[in-house]
Amino acid sequence: MKHEKNRVNRLAYIARRLLRTVLVTVAVVLVSFFLIRLAPGDAATVMAGQSGYADEAFINSLRAEYGLDRPLPVQLWKYVAAVARGDLGMSYERRQPVLDVIVARLPNTLLLDAFALVVAMAGGIVLGALAARRPGSAGDAGVTVLAMLFYAVPQFWLGMMAVLVFSVWLAVLPPFGIETMGADHTGLARIADVAQHMILPGMTLALYYMASYARLTRTQMIEVADQEFVKTARAKGIAERQVARRHILRNALTPLITYAGLQASILVGGTVLVENVFSWPGIGTLAYEAVTARDNPLLLGIFIVTAILVSLFNLVTDIAYSIADPRVELGR
């Protein structure tokens, strides 16, 4: 009976969160639509300026084609109506459906983010646990300094240095791209090729987040180690390794889930710099290109997809949290 009630609560909670996702998306559309129009200029002026030769006919024909010659409320109405039908419009610059453009690039960003997140979590937890074993020791200090270093160094600079060392000086890793041009690898050779291209951008992203996980894990473990149930476990004579793993680490990890959820959200929209440094063909480079070209439909489309993904990540985090810690009940 209680399990049934929990299941109903959980489903109701998920439904509420999905509804909230829709509301967030609508708010993102409305705010972004007006915000990106505050800056002077539009896609037509970009093209006119960059082609080096323009006249009124050229600019006016572009504005008419993009619908930029219509009043702003009309543009908004047409856009919202199209989005409600699942149509994110046509990219000004690419003259392709926005959804197609985003769908083609999104897997690359998710792949890079997943790699970075897994490496960051695994590395961060291990380093944090090692540091927490003997607070104040040389090992603890080393991990702390390393974590602060990777946390403080700007990602784009770290990326450029990585290229300099591993691509230019040592020539062991490709400097950019997602795979070797024209190699047309298939199967495992392709996986190896992509993996190799992913090492530098993935590690550049991961090191920053790994530093956060290491710091958080260390703090949590030191805090949990001081609690009564840990003392009880030790008093029972349980081996120190088991105490550390089963009692301290497990309880210290639950806040990390929340943190991972937040970071996964940031990662989706936060790869602009790293993707551009490594020419990784994902959403980050696409967003940069859309901003510089004032490709408003594409930019809005990226905002919408990102907002949906962030909401979904948060929902997954909440569910994962309730699974990791049975004391947490969704919907209460």
Add this chain to the structure above:
Amino acid sequence: MRLDRRSVLGGAASVPFLALHAAAARGNVLNAMMPAEPGTLCYPLLNTRVVQQICGNIQESLLLLDWNFKPQPNLARSFTVTPDGLVYVFHLEPDVRWHDGAPFTARDVVFSCDRMLRQLNPRSRNAFNNCESIRALDGLTVEFRLKQPFNAFLLSLMASNAPIMPAHIYEGSDFRTNPHNFRPIGTGPFKFARWERGQYIRLTRNPDYWRKGYPRIDDIYFRVCPTPEQRMVALETGAVDIALADDIDTVVSKRLRANPNIVASTHGYEGVGEIAVFEMNQRRWPFSDRRFRQAFMHALDRDFIVKAINFGQGKVATGPIPSSAPYYDRKVLTRYDYNPAKARAMLDEMGLKKKLGGVRHRFGFLMIPDGGGVQTRGAQYVRQAASEVGLDIELQSSDWAGFAHRTGNWDFDMDNNSYGEYGDPAIGTSRFFVSSNIRKGVPQSNIQGYRNAEVDALFAKASTAIDPKEAQAHYSRLQQILTRDVAMLWIFERDPMLYYNRRVHDLVSGPNGPTDGFGRTWLSGEA
């Protein structure tokens, strides 16, 4: 996919191999780069440098320029001009086929010049609107009948102005949405093969190319390299073979010149004849006062700009026409040497005295977005140079949209920019000085608001003169007036650098450089 021991070992074994061949396709393949992925590969629709360098391999023009700026046959094997300069007849190359096998005929030329280019491309429209008629005399002969003589007409038929497009693909369709804008068809030495979005565009050899024995390479890859650092690394590591104008900042030119695997060349952009300039909004005081503009020129050490800021690349500009271009006349130019004392005296004389704080006048300088390159560095120098004569400049940053919007709508005091002369002042230069081209909302026009009735008349006479001596006389007088007026602040002639791997040969074959494609290029062993 089945995982077995053999495939796992095969995959693992490929890792070091891939590392050695990181990012580049080798063999008889040319690896090029593009700083930004183009939105379309429809040449008439988007005539940017990136589109020019890709589509210059796919589409062709009627004529090419030789190193002496003389028109040479291309798709047109010969041409005649009537003595009154009004009728041009082109005899087309027979046995030319489009990449889909359809024959190339006079219909394609008439369609391209009379309809598609005129409708889509402002650069071409400027030339073809001067035509009374464009018609096919037979399957391989086209006649252009002009309303009045236009002595730069042949130059306006070069690839960047007039790429010939396939009528059978575009006729009757919406040019802007035609699917072939993403997989173009041409007559050129290379065919479109693949567009891997966000990564690269691949062109492949056209085995049926009409010019026998060409092209000499199998494939060309244009790789997306959005940042200057990436482009530099790509060139140094051999991931790409060539870097074209503006791909590489001059700040690293010394380092690249010292690299034994890389060749640095200044040949290939003579046909553009680009001059870096400062523009002043002459509707506003004190920019409207010729004395202010002259004083400002004296305040600038342009030799320093070339040597220190552009690392010795280029030369000080002396007027509206590049020194290497036809009609340049050094004898008539008013020169402005670096002389801050003279600048201060001139400003005093015009009543622009120093006020409280030692500042005569404050104004904004809108910087063209070049990613921190030479134009940005130049603007930073100008701020310093202006302060030495009592002028306080506020540097204003912008993106492309903001820059084009503000300059096009005359919402600026001063900016930096550049323009190409394209072989003749009537094509690339006049548009910045004639009063008929003062058009609000249109960037890259006469945004300064410079007006001079004599200049308007001289440009009109010069471009319609049949006798070259008469044209020269008009252009000499124009250079005299424009430099006296400081109608624009000409800073330096750009002289862009082409960098390429030593294995690349015959990269360019004329002053239009990469715009004419890589049909004659060949590759030797690995460098």
